Amino acid sequence: MYHLNVKKLGLAFGLTGASFYLGCIIVMASAGQQGTVTFFNSLFHGLDTSSIIRMDLPLVEAFWGIVQMFILSWLVGACIAAFYNAQIKKDVD
Numbered sequence: 001m002y003h004l005n006v007k008k009l010g011l012a013f014g015l016t017g018a019s020f021y022l023g024c025i026i027v028m029a030s031a032g033q034q035g036t037v038t039f040f041n042s043l044f045h046g047l048d049t050s051s052i053i054r055m056d057l058p059l060v061e062a063f064w065g066i067v068q069m070f071i072l073s074w075l076v077g078a079c080i081a082a083f084y085n086a087q088i089k090k091d092v093d
Contacts, residue, residue: 001088002088003085003088004080004081004084004085005081006078006081006082006085007078009077009078009080009081010074010075010077010078010081011074011077012077013073013074013076013077013078013080014070014071014073014074014077015070015073016073017069017070017072017073017074017076018066018069018070018073020069021065021066021069022066025057025062027039028053028055028057032055033053033055036053036055037049037050037053040053
């Protein structure tokens with residue numbers, strides 16, 4: 001059976017999560033508040049996000065958000081690879 005590389009899958013998940021975070025920043029910067037609310041309302045099946053969307057996000061906070069998203073996504077990817085690999089070892093025994 002094929003084993004997943006924990007670090008590489010973690011990196012792939014981390015970069016994907018950071019890309020989604022950057023995409024969110026781009027939506028907020030280009031669509032304005034009402035466009036952002038409309039976008040996320042449709043994305044979250046009509047959940048009203050108008051009370052939780054904050055448009056005055058400082059650059060430092062956005063930077064740390066990208067870093068945090070990368071770390072959390074990396075951990076998710078690494079855990080998936082590790083759990084997958086652990087199951088393969090059990091199947092071989």
